[in-house]
Amino acid sequence: MENKWHEALNTLFPAAEDVPENIRLAAPINQKHILVNGEIREWSGPFHTVYSPMYLKDENGENKPLLIGSYPLATEKEANEALDAAVSAYDSGRGEWPAMSVHARIKCLEDFTKKMISKREEIVKLIVWEISKSIPDAEKEFDRTVEYIYGTINAVKKLNNSSMLFTIEQGFIGQTKKVPHGVVLCMGPFNYPLNETFTTLIPALIMGNTILFKPPKHGTLLFEPLLEAFKEAFPKGVVNTIYGRGRDTVPVLMKSGKVDVIALIGSSKVADSLKKMHPKSNRLKAVLGLDAKNAAIILEDADIELAVKESIAGTLSFNGQRCTALKILFVHASIVNKFNQRLAEEVEKLTVGMPWTKGVAITPLAEPDKPAYHDQCLDDAVAHGAKVINHESGGGNSYLSLMKPAIVFPVNDQMKLYREEQFGPVIPIVPFISLETPVEYVINSPYGQQVSIFSNDANAISLLIDKLASQVGRINLNAQCQRSPDTFPFNGRKDSAEGTLSIDEALNAFSVDSVVVTKQNAQNQQILENILSGKKSTRLSTNVLF
Numbered sequence: 001m002e003n004k005w006h007e008a009l010n011t012l013f014p015a016a017e018d019v020p021e022n023i024r025l026a027a028p029i030n031q032k033h034i035l036v037n038g039e040i041r042e043w044s045g046p047f048h049t050v051y052s053p054m055y056l057k058d059e060n061g062e063n064k065p066l067l068i069g070s071y072p073l074a075t076e077k078e079a080n081e082a083l084d085a086a087v088s089a090y091d092s093g094r095g096e097w098p099a100m101s102v103h104a105r106i107k108c109l110e111d112f113t114k115k116m117i118s119k120r121e122e123i124v125k126l127i128v129w130e131i132s133k134s135i136p137d138a139e140k141e142f143d144r145t146v147e148y149i150y151g152t153i154n155a156v157k158k159l160n161n162s163s164m165l166f167t168i169e170q171g172f173i174g175q176t177k178k179v180p181h182g183v184v185l186c187m188g189p190f191n192y193p194l195n196e197t198f199t200t201l202i203p204a205l206i207m208g209n210t211i212l213f214k215p216p217k218h219g220t221l222l223f224e225p226l227l228e229a230f231k232e233a234f235p236k237g238v239v240n241t242i243y244g245r246g247r248d249t250v251p252v253l254m255k256s257g258k259v260d261v262i263a264l265i266g267s268s269k270v271a272d273s274l275k276k277m278h279p280k281s282n283r284l285k286a287v288l289g290l291d292a293k294n295a296a297i298i299l300e301d302a303d304i305e306l307a308v309k310e311s312i313a314g315t316l317s318f319n320g321q322r323c324t325a326l327k328i329l330f331v332h333a334s335i336v337n338k339f340n341q342r343l344a345e346e347v348e349k350l351t352v353g354m355p356w357t358k359g360v361a362i363t364p365l366a367e368p369d370k371p372a373y374h375d376q377c378l379d380d381a382v383a384h385g386a387k388v389i390n391h392e393s394g395g396g397n398s399y400l401s402l403m404k405p406a407i408v409f410p411v412n413d414q415m416k417l418y419r420e421e422q423f424g425p426v427i428p429i430v431p432f433i434s435l436e437t438p439v440e441y442v443i444n445s446p447y448g449q450q451v452s453i454f455s456n457d458a459n460a461i462s463l464l465i466d467k468l469a470s471q472v473g474r475i476n477l478n479a480q481c482q483r484s485p486d487t488f489p490f491n492g493r494k495d496s497a498e499g500t501l502s503i504d505e506a507l508n509a510f511s512v513d514s515v516v517v518t519k520q521n522a523q524n525q526q527i528l529e530n531i532l533s534g535k536k537s538t539r540l541s542t543n544v545l546f
Ligand code: G3H
Pocket: 191, 192, 196, 321, 322, 323, 324, 325, 481, 482, 483, 484
């Protein structure tokens, strides 16, 4: 071992018998099926082997990578088959699913959700093994997703009921309702593989679109228990899986010009390149959650204890692997020493361990190349004059996939950590004197998701709010950055997002207004009355949903 911290981290990787029984995987999940056109087809091609970010000690005490399963490495051929299935299930809006009443679609989604709930234990276990999320956080991700689905069902009913009315204006009678776009390609991120994927997939589905669903690279196996539920709950071709490497399967979908909406929670670089592949740029709609470098601005009068507590939650929840994480802290020079000292004391108290370790805060990193990247960031910061201020207590040391959080100070504009989204347990701190420093940082940043302000000074807070409201989607006062509650709008400016995803807004993002209008005269009124009283049309209707 290079040093005592590596040795300490090494001891945290368990032997097989140390893993609590309730979280053990009975056997690797070798997923051999893909869901296309309502069929669960056996896959006979190559597979991607999946290793957990957690290592297990063998009988000699050596840490060994842990194989937890495999999934199909599908190709362009299967991607095209899935695309054909989704296009034909949509059938230019005449397919069974888009033409179905909202009430009937809700019934299908409720059926799916019941089936999904029955798989909670399996899915939570797979979240834990695939991305090393702590058990309570994995459970929270599952439960939050179920709540999101039920919230979406209520929102759809509300939307349906509020769009029953006819507007009479300037001699016209019209009714406006939301109708689906067509085929939606949904791609979620590894850090909230279930929740963030479903925050686009579920609203897209309930609005009547048909779905091409590509699971994230890390966090794929956890969808295996849901394939049967997708197949049984929805008509054929409504949900189709795209397994395999994104670079092998997604370009062909985009280049076909048949994808109507791309829903991606991922990087702006990928979103940019995929959008450019689509031959009909006006047809393609995009719902995107992308990069972020959220800043906290901690003013001289801030409550330091509160700022420390929220900064720890903001920078280190799920090891800092949240798009909404605080990724840089600007702290007023007059309080920065006190703040750093308290932050280091509190960071030292955090438990590093495995997802089942009691009270664990820091778990193995999900992306294999991340510890090496963080080392580069730390070396670069040190070369430009910063220190890892909690170095004495191991900050910045990593061993295999485990890393002790690093607090880096003073960070300046020469450093990678000033610009790059570290997406890990590294806390860059920039001291400032003039408020213009953090304001200019946010203005000049290519990203604009959220910001946190810590202060009790109403004048200073107001000044910052007014300067930053045009730069970010959400301003948090005396609180960390976060997406929740899911009823609040979640969006971003610049390269951070396209579209808004609250429970209500997501329904708008995956649908478009359809207006049916006629001139107000006796003959047309009679026609409308015939259609409505005879319940002849699904689109032109006044069915109330309870
Ligand atoms: O990475 C983004 C997730 O949606 C996190 O949600 O900010 O409410 O914890 P949250």
